[in-house]
Amino acid sequence: MTAVITGASSGIGSAFAEHLASEQRDLVLVARRRDRLDQLAARLRAEHGVKVDVIAADLSEPGIWDRIGDELDELGVEVDLLVNNAGFGVHDDVVDSAAAALAQQVQVNCAAVVGLTTRLLPTMVRNGRGAVVNIGSTASFQPVPHMAVYGASKAFVLSFTEALAVELEGTGVRALAVCPGATETEFFDVAGESAKTGRARTAANLVAHAMRALEAGKISTVHGFDNAFGGLVLPRLLPRKAMARLAGRLTGRPSRTAPTPAA
Template sequence: MATALITGASGGIGATFARELAKRKYNLFLVARSKEKLQKLAQQLQDQHKIQTDILVQDLAVPGAAAQVFQATSERGFAVDILINNAGFGDYGAFCDRPLQRQTQMVQLNVTTLVEMTHLYLPHMRQQRSGSIINISSIAGFQPIPYMSVYAATKAFVLSFSESLWAENRDYGIYVQALCPGPTQTNFFRTAEFPTANGQTNMDNGASPEQIVHESLKAMSKNQPTVVAGGFSNHLITTLPRFFPRETVVGLVEKQFRKMAEG
């Protein structure tokens, strides 16, 4: 039975990937910071689908975290067939006003840990000449996003990195995907400290995590390296920068995101 390793698996897109892959009879190795949520999800999926599950409580935003995950899967006998690098977070506000530590932790988690995880698990996949890696990027990776400057830059890295690895590894029977959702019904915007009105952000009416995961796994079956998920409007957003000067696009985005703070 194949095994999927999912980071950021305690909720949102990560937990949805876990539920869907459990239905497909994948064993699961789930990683996140929330022990209680991981244990509950792992037990539920193990009982429901008769698969093997294991968890690791790990903060992936600290240096060396990827090596801890790799050591744990090796010691516990998990050979990873699908790696889903889902863990990540964003931050809203003018760059100079936001805490520097939060920005560097974002780079560590969204970029450095993702690269390290990929580098640790890819050699085995090459040896086996099979395997899949899904890296969660974002439609924010297609253009600069003022007031989310570091986040958008990290997702642009993930997009470029993943597309390059898809081309490098396809002759080895390995599939690599850059999954690029738009606004999704998760805790992302609250964690990023977006402005709220009556407890809601104006980005809450996004796609469901189930829709995002469905589109990702459908694209995987077709060997598509880049997946803009969550509806036609997201495809439009990622296409517009091709037809307008970059300064025009970033200027329009700046006005839109500044208005969020102004209400």
């Protein structure tokens, strides 16, 4: 039985790979940077004696889940754990963004999650065992001005996963949405350091938390007491507009290039 991890070339995805290999799980690692995946795969094989395959794929390509599904079939692996972890956030106001860049976030953070889940789920259900772990965020719980599409994409992940978990009741297959707060990874290389809110935790600690939540049969989990307060308690106390403004203050307005005056 094999775990597929997307976004395994760095950060939380790499930490999932480390954790699962140490538990003697065979792995398939997915991301765009094949060199990074190959290095990690070689190390995990040497250290843990597990089988590790690599699929280099750009999850922003429409329909990429079918190519990945076909490659998994060719590898002859039977997947019993899918970790939809790949994702990114762009710190910019909608008005200053290119439509293609925003659509790419929706494609990677939402469409690929749905596509891979839908492609791999029937085998798990037929086998009567397995799990889908989708990585949301504390951004899942309220609108996030200045990262509007990222926040909406993570709200999608949470809603999709919790609904899926209930659909799967009685099948032996579980679904879990994991909602990290700030975590020490390369995420902020893309989103920018100003998008970091609160104390950053380690990816290894997050993965251990996620695996405990999966074991406990939860359908979603927030990493860290402070993040749980911000994600689960505050939105029940404050109106949506106040929550949105608070999130917007925390994310901080991106530096905007002043418009050039007309000649």
